[in-house]
Amino acid sequence: MKPQHFKFGLALLLTPILLWLTLLIALPHVDMAMISLRERVSAGTYAFSWSNYTAFFTEPLYWRTFMRTAVMSIMATALTLLIAFPISFYIAKVARGRLRPLLFLLCLVPFWVSELVRTYGWMILLRETGVLSSLLQWLGWVDGPVEMLYQDATIMVGLVYTSMLFMVVPLVSTLDSLDDSLIEAAYDLGASHWRVMRDVVIPHAAPGIVSGCIVVFMLTLGNYLTPTLLGGKDSLWFTEQIYTQFITRFNWEQGSAFGILLLILSSLIVWIGLRLSRQSFTKVMS
């Protein structure tokens, strides 16, 4: 009686998860892949074709935007790591007592707020009539208003800001697990600051660095809001191309092809990152 009961329970729990994964994750992506491989011949009739992918490689705007998005995402990931590492080290190793949880909490706070609000804040700070421009004029460092929006550097500031949390959290948790006495021992043995970092701290933090970088890269690559609002019309982010094809031009075939290409790039980077660090996907994500 018992095993029978157990099996019924298992089937009952398996059904919803399988429905969810098949209907909302697997089939939609298969369908998108199939649509990306067809061409509209006349109204209502379609034929198999690679044309959407050849269009991507022959139209310079498309693949340049793609490459630009990839390169800028890599830069944003590296910058986020560079900025977040000293902060995480401070929270995990330098700060004492109640300051530690407080600083950690302060790092989390901005991310409870919508990305839209955060980006809006950057717009108010950086626009021609913005706070920073006024401050610079008041200080007498510049003569007239300065427009800081709609530049690549601005997009970068926004992307790094939005990604910060996803780097700080894994870094703090791996650095936390590093025993202070190991660092002290290295100093006792005469190592310099730099050598302690290179030979003790960074190797220990490697898993955190990798999982932080994977998540940040992925989120940056798929970001739409920050490049659009901070970069304006010329931001040339690949997700904007996808949006344009789907919503503005109603060319779903081309848009699907773009979606598949972005998905491939993003999965590839995740896979390489996991390979390099020899970590399992399950561990990094949870």
Added chain:
Amino acid sequence: MLASIPSSRYFRGAYHAYVAAFFVYLAAPLTVVAVFAFNDSLFPAMPWKGATLGWFLGEKSPQLGIFHDTELLESILVSLQVAVCTTVVSLALATCNAFLFERHDFPGKNLLYVLMLTPLVIPGVILGVSVLVFSSSIANWVEETFSYDLEALRPGLVLVVIGQFAFITTIATLVISARLRKFDVSLEEAALNLGASHFDVLRTITLPFLKPALVGAGIVSFLMSFENFNTTLMLVGSDAPLTIAMFDRLREGSTPVLNAVSLLLMAGSGGLAALSIFVRRKDE
């Protein structure tokens, strides 16, 4: 460096300054959004023209405050509806998933677990687009075969809920699973020995134990849904949720009424965040 390691005063000073600068960077955009909600000017920009509550209470254009801006108020209502639906559905499935992964063993469990995590590595725009494509395929097929227009699968709020549910479930599952893992199964066995039915055990022992995780996962799901932009953008129809309505206004160039909405949003998510921390504290 560590307090126990001697380092030069300049190095220490520079390090502290860097940390301080970092927190200024974190706080700056949120601070200006909040402050400019009270600027008595038609633009969310310098110069400062004196304080006002007009962007909250103003009754007519040009200084139409948030409490009288029906378009934005309606979009808040839409977002609330979507978030409540998404949270309820996600929590239900996530609880099932947690029991499945923590209590059962079956062939292919690891593979299924990996598949369960995949929504986290699919960029939100692509998830939205794929759901859009697939649901339209189904709707088109239904229309051709039965000549019936399946309204729910066309861009609109139902689709938004479906799209958000597709990835929020994963996050909720992780939160609930973590708590269920800590549960001592002997408690359930004791209750069963004492003659309780399976349903009674679930209701009086297991679910109360899971409550903090359910509340926590519920809050996270609600916020993620309320603030979601990428997936929603692709699936939205004529009723715009708040993030979409705000985005449209932002592109047109808007009055500081957006700052007022943002401030309310910050207060709302801050309150929910505090609540979730409080629930977790009580739980430990």
